Amino acid sequence: MNQSDDPQHFSDRAQEHDLVISAEDAGNIGRVGADVTRTYSAIRQIVTTGYEPVVIFVPTPSKRKGE
Amino acid sequence: MVGQESDLTYKSVAELAPLIARGELSPRDLVQASLDRISQLDSSLNAFIDVWEESSLSIARIAEKDIADGRYLGPLHGIPVGIKDLIDFEGTPTTGGSKVLADNVASSDATVTTNLKAAGAIIIGKLNLVEFAFGTTGLNPTTGDVKNPWDTTRITAGSSSGSGAAVASGMIPAALGTDTGGSVRMPASLCGIAGLKPTYGRVSRAGVLDLSWSMDHVGPMARTTEDCALMMNVLAGHDPRDGASSSNMVPDFTSEIARGLDGLKIGIPSHYFYDEFVDYEVLESVRSGINLLAANGAEVVELSMPWVEKGRPINLGIILPESVSIHEKMISEHAHLYTPAVRARIQSGFNVAAIDYVRAQSARQWFNHQMAESMSNVDVLITPTVPIKAPTIADCTPSPGNLGAGIELAMFTGVFDVTGQPSHSVPCGFTSDGTPIGMMITGHPFDEPMVLRIGHAFEQLTNWHQRPPTDIPVPN
Secondary structure (H helix, E strand, C coil): CCHHHCHHHHHHHHHHCCCCCCHHHHHHCHHHHHHHHHHHHHHHCCCCCCCCCCCCCCCCCCCCCCC | CECCCCCCCCCCHHHHHHHHHCCCCCHHHHHHHHHHHHHHHHHHHCCEEEECHHHHHHHHHHHHHHHHCCCCCCCCCCCEEEEECCECCCCCECCCCCHHHCCCECCCCCHHHHHHHHCCCEEEEEECCCHHHCCCCCCCCCCCCCCECCECCECCCCCCHHHHHHHHCCCCCEEEEEECCCCCHHHHHHHCCEEEECCCCCECCCCECCCCCCCCEEEEEECCHHHHHHHHHHHECCCCCCCCCCCCCCCCCCCCCCCCCCCCEEEEECCCCCCCCCCHHHHHHHHHHHHHHHHCCCEEEEECCCCHHHHHHHHHHHHHHHHHHHHHHHHHHHHHHCCHHHHHHHHHHHHCCHHHHHHHHHHHHHHHHHHHHHCCCCCEEEEECCCCCCCEHHHHCCECCECCCCHHHHHCHHHHHHHCCCEEEEEEEECCCCCEEEEEEEECCCCHHHHHHHHHHHHHHCCHHHCCCCCECCCC
């Protein structure tokens, strides 16, 4: 079990980032946590050099009022 | 047991519309037939969260008069439809199937609701779903599990579970669902109806509760592909209320539907979708379907796509952090009101590093590039919609330490939420257990007409979509 799989550590770490999850809920994540780990492990194996993330910043259109 | 009770309950929109237009069928009689069917079956199937009997009949009376006075609005005029309870209808609750939003009354209509109303469709109620659409089985301990009309011990799949069951059981001819990992196409497949996930951005999501904003789609579920096309003619179009809404030209989605298969090229992925883990009855039915298309003018080519198995991890890798960010405040304040399985799914996103989300979004671009390259010489891909037969509700029900079966359901559909391509499920057979099997037709972005054309051609060659469930149990 790595640090973030430990329910209390998971809960404490979330609190540090103003995210609320009880240690009990963190413990109940169970198999979902393992699925999450597998999901990102698969993604990390993809070589994405040359591909920027899908979400690209677009400035919000604006202009001076009255013009 | 109840089967095909009325001549009206299993007619398609395309069959009903001319009868209404000519004054041979009253919208009031049609709505009443739907309400009767719901009253007869919904205690067995649990497809609806809310049914608006009085207002539906009242709107039907107005429709009847308008049509008689020459103000016919088109094929959806007077047609009863249902909408998933993730979609706003002004003045009524949008609960997302959750106790958290039990008192969340919509202050305005979703754009898709407005569009349906403007076309004269009669929205008769809100359809059941997986809590906040975050799940694949269709089960929901808060609103009650939706049962598959073909076998009420089995799941419908989800999350648009009520939409699938209501259309398949003849309660309504058409419904709206939403699709982020396959939630239109999976229940369409397991319930034996047609379901289209349009191109991302083609149909507005304004006024629809988000699950994962970069992958959420709204789409039609109906008896036939042609009905999905008729619905798309009403639903599609640019909407300034939705930041992801596309300005691409909107075609008439029915215009090419009857052009047949000659000259079309169908790609069959040689990896993943037809691998050994897929149920053999599913594989057999889909392969038979492809052979039928080939025998009737389509060219079939095999495509090497060894990278395609990465699609579902990318799909999940984006859904998890986006959904936790959407639910952050609500789940911090009301965690106890969420059902345990959905709470665990959402909260698992708290553990995702920012860099992993960015990696997933970069991987999505890489994946889309691979898909576009692979499909450069074909019109569509054809695959099974889901890799397994409909599991039982008992097998899919979570228990302490066991999240239940059904995790494989979205392995194929989620791939095309990543790419945003139009993807359509049509019935292509039955398992030996008597539950439907779906075939998924996926086209190039914004080429819904091609996907619908092939789906319609397939339906002209088969009768899978015309077989209604025959023995839905009715409680005493």
